[in-house]
Amino acid sequence: MIFSTKAEYGVRVMAHLAKAGGDDPISLAAIAEAEGLPVAYLEHLAARLRKAGLVQSRRGARGGYTLARDPGSITMAEVVRALEGDIAPVECITAGADGSVVCTREGEAGHEPCASKLLWTRVQGSIVRALTDTTLADLVRPATTRKRKETLTV
Amino acid sequence: MIFSTKAEYGVRVMAHLAKAGGDDPISLAAIAEAEGLPVAYLEHLAARLRKAGLVQSRRGARGGYTLARDPGSITMAEVVRALEGDIAPVECITAGADGSVVCTREGEAGHEPCASKLLWTRVQGSIVRALTDTTLADLVRPATTRKRKETLTV
DNA sequence: GCGTTATCCTACCTGTGCGGTAGGAGTTTC
DNA sequence: GAAACTCCTACCGCACAGGTAGGATAACGC
Numbered sequence: 001m002i003f004s005t006k007a008e009y010g011v012r013v014m015a016h017l018a019k020a021g022g023d024d025p026i027s028l029a030a031i032a033e034a035e036g037l038p039v040a041y042l043e044h045l046a047a048r049l050r051k052a053g054l055v056q057s058r059r060g061a062r063g064g065y066t067l068a069r070d071p072g073s074i075t076m077a078e079v080v081r082a083l084e085g086d087i088a089p090v091e092c093i094t095a096g097a098d099g100s101v102v103c104t105r106e107g108e109a110g111h112e113p114c115a116s117k118l119l120w121t122r123v124q125g126s127i128v129r130a131l132t133d134t135t136l137a138d139l140v141r142p143a144t145t146r147k148r149k150e151t152l153t154v
Numbered sequence: 155m156i157f158s159t160k161a162e163y164g165v166r167v168m169a170h171l172a173k174a175g176g177d178d179p180i181s182l183a184a185i186a187e188a189e190g191l192p193v194a195y196l197e198h199l200a201a202r203l204r205k206a207g208l209v210q211s212r213r214g215a216r217g218g219y220t221l222a223r224d225p226g227s228i229t230m231a232e233v234v235r236a237l238e239g240d241i242a243p244v245e246c247i248t249a250g251a252d253g254s255v256v257c258t259r260e261g262e263a264g265h266e267p268c269a270s271k272l273l274w275t276r277v278q279g280s281i282v283r284a285l286t287d288t289t290l291a292d293l294v295r296p297a298t299t300r301k302r303k304e305t306l307t308v
Numbered sequence: 309g310c311g312t313t314a315t316c317c318t319a320c321c322t323g324t325g326c327g328g329t330a331g332g333a334g335t336t337t338c
Numbered sequence: 339g340a341a342a343c344t345c346c347t348a349c350c351g352c353a354c355a356g357g358t359a360g361g362a363t364a365a366c367g368c
Contacts, residue, residue: 060365214336
């Protein structure tokens with residue numbers, strides 16, 4: 001498994017919030033029951049999402065979580081990065097926020113960098129591209145045959 | 155980290171063998187010293203590569219490993235899969251060898267599948283594509299003389 | 309004000325797999 | 339026959355995943 005359940009569950013939480021769409025906050029308990037996930041564990045994920053500025057919280061009775069921004073402006077790269085940390089295919093490859101990819105072993109003892117740098121660079125790029133190109137709005141807007149009530153979400 | 159050092163080291167072993175190119179087997183000790191990796195650990199990786207039919211071994215003095223096939227016909231998807239096991243972004247997504255992607259939670263209790271299936275399908279596809287489009291020959295071909303298909307996988 | 313419903317925060321627990329070591333048995337060459 | 343290899347199984351420490359537990363804090367309804 002490439003991503004842990006942190007990413008899997010967290011994405012589902014975000015999708016759930018996006019589907020609801022409204023301004024009324026949704027409690028973690030409600031999400032947990034609807035998605036069949038342990039509520040105590042979701043608290044940890046929600047904390048990460050909140051610290052990353054992806055969701056807003058309201059405490060107390062009738063409290064809960066809402067999306068902090070428009071679903072169309074939230075990329076899955078942000079979500080996954082908030083939950084899993086930096087996205088790197090292998091240890092020797094790190095990604096700058098500007099998109100540049102560097103091999104941390106570059107020029108070690110006069111050696112050329114990892115012979116496999118080309119591969120990991122490609123993999124890194126394709127993963128980040130897939131995550132960046134997919135927004136939260138894409139997930140809640142299914143392709144066809146979905147004519148229920150959610151067509152009003154942005 | 156998305157892939158463990160098994161993939162990282164294993165790819166370097168394969169690249170090392172490809173660079174040598176000849177029919178003379180190369181011992182793990184030689185590879186380990188050249189790449190700065192623990193030889194005892196490489197034995198485990200070599201065993202996986204051999205069972206996957208990617209390398210051939212010769213035992214005894216002057217023994218070692220050689221590539222089992224032409225470097226241009228060995229895709230990194232094969233190598234990574236031999237070392238890491240099946241490539242799936244999250245638990246709920248599995249890949250058939252035919253390339254089809256299925257959500258294992260499809261139709262659970264009448265629910266629709268993971269709302270996030272679209273995302274993981276995209277990620278899965280882009281990773282597998284990047285790994286499949288890169289052959290061992292691509293890694294050992296020096297950057298300047300890279301002449302073959304640079305079709306730029308998106 | 310008080311209980312209820314929530315988020316928030318810290319600590320803890322258990323299993324699994326990574327990364328690596330150890331030691332030996334079997335094979336081939338010189 | 340010794341040296342140089344692969345091959346195989348077992349083990350080991352550690353980090354992290356995937357939770358659980360319990361309380362502190364904050365807002366609401368009455």
